Amino acid sequence: MAKEQLQVLNALDVAKTQWYHFTAIIIAGMGFFTDAYDLFCVSLVTKLLGRIYYHQEGAKNPGTLPPNVAAAVNGVALCGTLAGQLFFGWLGDKLGRKKVYGMTLMLMVICSIASALSFGDQPKAVMATLCFFRFWLGFGIGGDYPLSATIMSEYANKKTRGAFIAAVFAMQGFGILAGGMVAIIVSAAFKAGYPAPAYQDNASASTVPEADYVWRIIVMFGALPAALTYYWRMKMPETARYTALIAKNAKQAASDMSKVLQVELEVETEKVERITQEKENGFGLFTKEFLRRHGLHLLGTTSTWFLLDIAFYSQNLFQKDIFSAIGWLPPPRTMNAIEEVYRIARAQTLIALCSTVPGYWFTVAFIDKIGRFAIQLMGFFFMTVFMFALALPYNHWTHRENRIGFVIMYSLTFFFSNFGPNATTFVVPAEIFPARLRSTCHGISAAAGKAGAIIGAFGFLYAAQSTDPKKTDAGYPPGIGIRNALIVLGCVNFLGMLFTFLVPESNGKSLEEMSRENEDENGTEMRQQGDNEIRTVPI
Secondary structure (H helix, E strand, C coil): CCCCCCHHHHHHHHCCCCHHHHHHHHHHHHHHHHHHHHHHHHHHHHHHHHHHHCCCCCCCCCCCCCHHHHHHHHHHHHHHHHHHHHHHHHHHHHHCHHHHHHHHHHHHHHHHHHHHCCCCCCHHHHHHHHHHHHHHHHHHHHHHHHHHHHHHHHHCCCCCHHHHHHHHHHHHHHHHHHHHHHHHHHHHHHHCCCCHHHHCCCHHHCCCCCHHHHHHHHHHCCHHHHHHHHHHHHHCCCCHHHHHHHCCCHHHHHHHHHHHHCEECCCCHHHHHHHHHHHHCCCCCCCHHHHHHHHHHHHHHHHHHHHHHHHHHHHHHCHHHHHHHCCCCCCHHHCCHHHHHHHHHHHHHHHHHHHHHHHHHHHHHHHHHHCHHHHHHHHHHHHHHHHHHHHCCHHHHCCHHHHHHHHHHHHHHHHHHHCCHHHHHHHHHHCCCCHHHHHHHHHHHHHHHHHHHHHHHHHHHHHCCCCCHHHCCCCCCCCCHHHHHHHHHHHHHHHHHHHHHHCCCCCCCCHHHHHCCCECCCCCECCCCCHHHCCCEEC
């Protein structure tokens, strides 16, 4: 027997774009704004932390975090994010999207503030406290991934669903941009009182007394957008797909969506009971039926996100090292600590403004026109091309007259990661799995991505060190060098392009159609109701 489709779900699938779509994008998107800010702002202050807490008088390098500390500061939030994605993804399918949504936001607010207030009378104590709170900050951030994607996909219509989910994720670009701008403003305000040491070749003058305030203010600012969003998140009704298909409350689903869509919807109690009865006997995550229907899909979403994040997080977290290596940033000994933060933030903000943010919004504009598959394949392809174009003639790019060319090429890798797999790997898992497993499977896919990010964060930290032990920063073992690290990342992107062929195209199809929830036991697809079969009466 073919499974029935609920009127309330059909109404959502064919609804015209309305104000509630935009409010949902802003409410869910502000979470991603905060996520990106909190995850990437640490790369702006890593060198500052080294100067403040590991400064060695008279050293050639004014201060560098020991490799294990640098790895922890950069990677511990990613470890927390991976755990949060798995836990809150599962919890979102058990308790409901809305109930869990508030928990993640409050965790982010509390831990952002606590990270900035990291205390201790010894450098190890401060770093340990910072890493502890950044782990739990990441845990909250992790919950935002599956919940925001699932909520937006279940609110959106078929025609523009990809653009709406991508728009939520695109707020990540504004978060990265905001991180750079906040760092520029804060460092400019503090360095104004210390202009003299900025260009002296004097390591002993490299750290000014106010430097400790700079990183704390930058880190703490991440709590503000999350706190401002909390009230509106709690005002959002639970999605109709969860309320009707999982919670089995037909009356509540019709009531909530009647207010959202501003139409009168019929309460289909008997139909909900029949559909949910069938689903109770349906397959779970660890079953042969799930493996048959969605096994390759889950492999595709996890593998592509894993490979993408190796490259994406390596590039984002260690831009400062790459810019220093090609000479775009002056040697640390010629700047005081606050001046160095200012210059790093300025360079990263320029990259975000010119390539990262536009890439996200190109995806929003074209994802429902050319499809998820084409954008992801194209993105991986051009990331591969530009990585090799940077790596193979690497010595050419390090000459002063060629640095601008390097920065342009490097920016294009960011553009095509965001007008490509960085956006689509977020969108697709929210569309192709059954409602009762949607948040869980998105969490698994996202967690695979964060596993790649951890490899990128920890691996690139060591790999990008000079191949000559004499030129290596104090305490770091010799690595393969930035040129070879870029070649490795190019190979990773090529693999991502190959695994993209496992990911189905979901453009223009309903969630039930993609998840195959509208099939009977023999795999026969139900006939979709047309627009004229949905009986709605304007209020």
